[in-house]
Amino acid sequence: MSDELRAAQAKLVASLLDDRVPDGFEAKGIHATAAVLRRKRRTRDRATERSRFVRVIDRLKEWWRSRG
Amino acid sequence: MRWVRIVTTSLSTLGLGIGWRPEIAHFIETRSDLGFVEVVAENVSAPYSVPPAVDALRERGIRVIPHGISLSLGSATPFDRTRMKRLATLARRLDAPLVSEHIAFVRGGGAEAGHLLPVPRTREQLDVLVTNIRAAQAMLDVPLAVENIAALFDWPSAEMDDATFLGELIDQTGAMLLLDLANVHANARNLPANGGLLLDQLPLDRIAYVHVAGGEERDGLYHDTHAHRTSPEVLELVEQLAARVDVPGLMLERDEHFPSDAELSDELLDIASARSRGAARRPAHVG
Numbered sequence: 035m036s037d038e039l040r041a042a043q044a045k046l047v048a049s050l051l052d053d054r055v056p057d058g059f060e061a062k063g064i065h066a067t068a069a070v071l072r073r074k075r076r077t078r079d080r081a082t083e084r085s086r087f088v089r090v091i092d093r094l095k096e097w098w099r100s101r102g
Numbered sequence: 103m104r105w106v107r108i109v110t111t112s113l114s115t116l117g118l119g120i121g122w123r124p125e126i127a128h129f130i131e132t133r134s135d136l137g138f139v140e141v142v143a144e145n146v147s148a149p150y151s152v153p154p155a156v157d158a159l160r161e162r163g164i165r166v167i168p169h170g171i172s173l174s175l176g177s178a179t180p181f182d183r184t185r186m187k188r189l190a191t192l193a194r195r196l197d198a199p200l201v202s203e204h205i206a207f208v209r210g211g212g213a214e215a216g217h218l219l220p221v222p223r224t225r226e227q228l229d230v231l232v233t234n235i236r237a238a239q240a241m242l243d244v245p246l247a248v249e250n251i252a253a254l255f256d257w258p259s260a261e262m263d264d265a266t267f268l269g270e271l272i273d274q275t276g277a278m279l280l281l282d283l284a285n286v287h288a289n290a291r292n293l294p295a296n297g298g299l300l301l302d303q304l305p306l307d308r309i310a311y312v313h314v315a316g317g318e319e320r321d322g323l324y325h326d327t328h329a330h331r332t333s334p335e336v337l338e339l340v341e342q343l344a345a346r347v348d349v350p351g352l353m354l355e356r357d358e359h360f361p362s363d364a365e366l367s368d369e370l371l372d373i374a375s376a377r378s379r380g381a382a383r384r385p386a387h388v389g
Contacts, residue, residue, distance in 0.1 A: 036178050036226050036229075036230065038226070039178040039222075039224075039226050039227060039230060040177075040178040040179055040210070041211075042222070043176075043177065043178055043207055043210035043211075044210040044211025044212075044213070045210075045211070046210065046219065047209065047210035047211055047213050047215050047219070048210075048211055048213060050215060050219075051213060051215070058258035058259070059255060059257070059258060060255055060256070062255075062321075062322070062323070063253070063254040063255025063256070063292070063293075063323070064254075064255050066254045066255075066320075066321065066323050066325075067217070067219075067253075067254045067255055070217055070254070070325075071215060071216060071217050074216050074217055075216060078216065
């Protein structure tokens with residue numbers, strides 16, 4: 035695998051996560067993609083929180099049932 | 103050769119499909135006109151915890167295709183065999199006719215982008231994709247179809263246009279093509295300089311199935327949201343494609359802002375009608 039390509043891909047991902055425009059790229063599309071990444075991350079974080087909440091509720095239900 | 107013939111026969115009967123999502127599971131269950139559904143492989147938490155509703159569809163003879171979103175076939179890092187093994191196991195569990203993934207990368211430098219990113223259209227990148235796709239194919243019992251993605255930006259210094267890149271990839275790997283017409287439309291709007299994917303330049307005989315979806319214009323860019331109704335422009339592409347080739351399978355992707363059952367029915371009807379209009383224009387000797 036090419037080190038140069040690997041480095042270029044890593045640099046692009048890092049730039050998108052920081053909303054920075056790497057050399058040679060067009061700013062408008064990079065900023066728009068960075069915004070999509072932020073939105074998806076928020077959605078994932080909310081889903082993780084929700085599943086954590088569901089697990090707590092499930093444990094409470096189990097505890098309630100175990101009391102007979 | 104016999105194996106290839108059987109696979110081709112089963113793919114040619116996929117028909118109309120939709121992306122299976124829990125939010126529309128009941129709607130899908132009530133349809134009698136669906137030939138296949140696609141499940142996002144990463145949303146099935148383990149190969150043996152397939153939603154019962156998906157298994158119920160299989161029992162009715164509806165084909166289920168696992169659709170990967172995190173293999174990162176375009177990554178110039180060592181191929182992730184663990185993810186691939188899970189995908190292959192899921193395909194066996196679902197008795198899938200094929201598996202699909204994207205021509206994209208989703209991680210780099212140890213960081214996850216969480217989104218499908220376009221690859222540079224260079225020889226070097228083509229070699230990386232060919233190597234990874236061959237590695238994936240070697241672990242699968244069924245064909246792999248690769249999908250063109252929608253992008254909001256392009257890499258600088260491309261060495262070839264979109265159609266040439268895709269054609270060479272399909273040629274060198276023998277992979278099938280999951281042609282996303284919504285992505286073709288999005289890229290034609292956002293990145294007109296990269297040549298676009300013109301239907302006549304594509305290996306149409308390698309199409310496994312076709313995606314359509316809706317999107318919206320925001321700040322001068324077209325976003326492939328899967329949250330809006332399929333646009334007339336994308337339906338026109340369906341018609342144009344069906345006028346050229348017998349489309350083996352055609353499916354709607356909807357991921358957010360799910361409409362009412364009646365609206366979703368209407369949209370599926372629009373899609374099927376566009377295919378019928380195109381097929382009626384197709385010369386009798388073609389496909």
